Amino acid sequence: MNPDEAASDRGTETILLVEDETALRALARQILQRKGYKVLEAESGLKALAVWEQHSDEIDLLLTDVIMPDGVNGLELAHRLREQRPHLKVIYTSGYSLELENLENELREGWNFLQKPYHPRKLTSTIRQRLDEKVSS
Helix, strand or coil: CCHHHHHHCCCCCEEEEECCCHHHHHHHHHHHHHCCCEEEEECCHHHHHHHHHHHCCCEEEEEEECCCCCCCCHHHHHHHHHHHCCCCEEEEEECCCHHHHHHCCCCCECCCEEECCCCHHHHHHHHHHHHHCCCCC
């Protein structure tokens, strides 16, 4: 990897990371923090709503698993947060492709969706691209 590529996916923004798998959440947090991002974590949609209540003004991007326990999945979580902030940037992740077939218009690989397992470089480049997108009116 060349130095320009490494620098281009760095950032200082705040990411709300919602992932129920502890090891994967820890790995994603570590990857993102090494790139300079501030990471707020939650292991479920319900806990993410509590984090949002305290930090909504700081959060630049929601990175959420689609399938989660506690009754609030990633799609519902994003919908609720976007009711408060319509232009919140979101990236969904999932290891289940069959359950996502009905959502192919909403989820696009490499833009707002990452299929698990994903490469660390794919994670950071996708996040950087979403954060750098201009909001359309």
